[in-house]
Amino acid sequence: MLMKKGAEANLYLEQFARVLHHAGESKVVVKHRISKRYRNPQIDKQLRESRTTLEAKLFSDAKRAGVPTPLVYEVDCVGMRIVMEFIEGQQVKLVLEKMGPKARRNLCRLIGRQVACLHHAGIVHGDLTTSNMILTREGKVYFVDFGLGEYNPSLEARGVDLHLLRRALQSIHFRITEDAYRAVLSGYQQEFGRGAGEVIKRVEEIERRGRYVQKEGRV
Amino acid sequence: MLCLGIEGTAHTCGIGIVNSRGKILANASRTYIPEHGGIHPREAARFHAANARLVLNEALKAAKIDIDDVDLVAFSRGPGLGPCLRTAATAARALASWLDVPIVSVNHCIAHVEIGRLTEGAKDPVTLYVSGGNTQVIAFDAGRYRVFGETLDIPVGNCLDVFAREVGIPHPGGPNVERLAREGKHYIPLPYVVKGMDLSFSGLMTEAVRKHRAGSNLRDLCFSLQETAFAALIEVTERAVAHTEKREVMLTGGVAANKRLREMLKLMAREHHAKFFVPPMELCADNGAMIGWTGVLAYRHGVRQKLKDTGVMQRWRTDQVDIPWRNR
Structure with a gap:
């Protein structure tokens, strides 16, 4: 289900079981960095790739530093997706x-x-x-x-x-x-x-x- | 009611005449072109002083009115170059007191938005205002035009112009860079800088000049410079559209002449199901008509000023101005 259409990514709310493993019960957020037709394909690919991998690393390092962030379950550098914990609030x-x-x-x-x-x-x-x-x-x-x-x-x-x-x-x-x-x-x-x-x-x-x-x- | 608007924030000495229904009766101007280098504020001001009378006569002739028919004088109070602002303000004060009519001061950036709303019929747009002197993403919220992104250093038009000058592309820099960019094929990676809602172009400009000195192809560089700078502009505008959920996008300012920028912004607007507007170029560039029209709006909604309160404001922020003519 599309949760939010942001400026640089779409956020989808999904069931853990559907996206990752049938044993999970909770909800997950899938952040999909969408391609932008307006920009040069090389800039587009470079921005989406680097932002996806970097963001996943930052999530976990921030958590280690004591700042609450969603748990990252999966990083997909080809599909430009991050699967993460859904934070209720x-x-x-x-x-x-x-x-x-x-x-x-x-x-x-x-x-x-x-x-x-x-x-x-x-x-x-x-x-x-x-x-x-x-x-x-x-x-x-x-x-x-x-x-x-x-x-x-x-x-x-x-x-x-x-x-x-x-x-x-x-x-x-x-x-x-x-x-x-x-x-x-x-x-x-x-x-x-x-x-x-x-x-x-x-x-x-x-x-x-x-x-x-x-x-x-x-x- | 006839309003005479005087624009003089940078290199354009413009005088427009607008009636209270928003009909533009005249929009005359002369533009200072430096012999070499960028705008020298004092030289530009001298140019305004020397040309104001000529431009005024042209405007009156085009509008087919007599100077005594003018009911209100509006002028660009800021933001802009001090000497230019002071020259325009002096002309406005002199006219207003000689004619014995009221005077209102206008924010230049807001005038750009208002003239677009008038002529293009945009109701509540997110505006990307890009020129040699300004780069802002502007949208209306709670009584004021809020800035949803702006440059932290140089404006995008300045980035293109200075690059052109540094690599020996003749005046006018921006349009010539655009022409060369159309022949560029290969993308050369350049620093893409978006800091939250804001932009920065000085590092991009420096790196592009450096790459030129290191032997990169000039056409490819022009292409890459445009692609990088414009992608950042559109990203910030897109964030404002996503945030405000407005359904209109407007492009204005001198850089609005760039076809590639128009195309990119149009694509973005379409993805967000937003309407896209660009005023005609004579109203995108600095002009007196936009000052006149914004003056009409302000005066009709109760803005009154005394001569002594019309001192110029070089760094007048867009979000410092109350907008009584728009509903909250």
Whole structure:
């Protein structure tokens, strides 16, 4: 069953038994990176292949770093498919603005801590938006999309990662951006420890570098 | 009501005359072309100052009106090059006070979207706005035009132009790169950079120039440069379409002239069952009519400004502007 038609992949919800092995009972998600007719076939193949294998690796390394991610059951580099665990819960995008301020701050702090865990493990997510995060009933936050992630321990990459999260908050959750972002940073600092200040400073620098930043904000 | 719109954010000195029903009565312009290198802001501003009168007379003649018939003056307040913006703003203030009519300032990027909505009949598009000075993916949400992706460094038009200049392709760079690209056959791998919702083209440009110096075929390079840059643009636009679930896609800005880019965006739009729009080129490029029309929209919906509050904003963000003429 088609669950979501995303920009770069289709997500299907299937029975474990149907896709993998008859002994399984649970549901799985099949992420199929579809070919894009608009782009050059070589770019298309290269992007889909590298993103599929890389994403599978990132899922498991992120989990090892202590960040909840779906279990990867199968990687198919020819069919450009990843078969993974189905995470039951709600998209953070849909719940973030409905929560009370305190619960929201706690959630954002947790997200910030998890981003710090990734960065500690040398991973940058590359697409930190609230639509890529699933909040489960136990209060865990799963990062379910590493399609644009990479292994990159540089200050710049970490800065861009946090900057993107802030941009996502600005465009999607513009009513609560600043409050949410502050909480993210506090969680990030708490988990990252020494060196977090340097990353946050870099975020500000990246923002000043942007093309459309007012002078007042460029001090 | 007749609105006179003055555009002067970069190399185009444009004056358009639009009535309150959205009829474009005139759209005159002159474009500054540097003798060598890129736009020198001060030189461009000097060009605007020298040509404003000529363009104004042309516009009045084309619209068959007298200067006294103008009821409202609109001008491009930003984003853009400081000296150019200040020249256009000075002209607008002078006209408004001499004619004793109201003045409204307009965001250049939003004007690009609004003129497309007016002439193409798009209601609520995801807009890919690509030019030598700007690269943004824009969509309306909750009272404002939100930016769903933008360049982190240089605009895509600038990437093509600078590449052209560096490898000795004559002016105009973009169109000449496109022409050469059509003869390119082999794809040369170049850095493809999408960072979340945002784009980056400076590394791509540098690498393409480097490959040229290392002896790669120029036609293949032009082809590969376009394919790489445009695929990234479309990917980001596609993500905005998927995210907002809007059913319209619009392309505008100077780079909209590129046929390959049009073709790619059209294919993407079709995959998402979205309608595809491109305004005519004279309205995709910087022009006064779009400023005039956006001025009409703002004025009709209660936007009023005092002369002293019309200082230019070089880095005015698209998402900083309230849009009272659109429903939430």
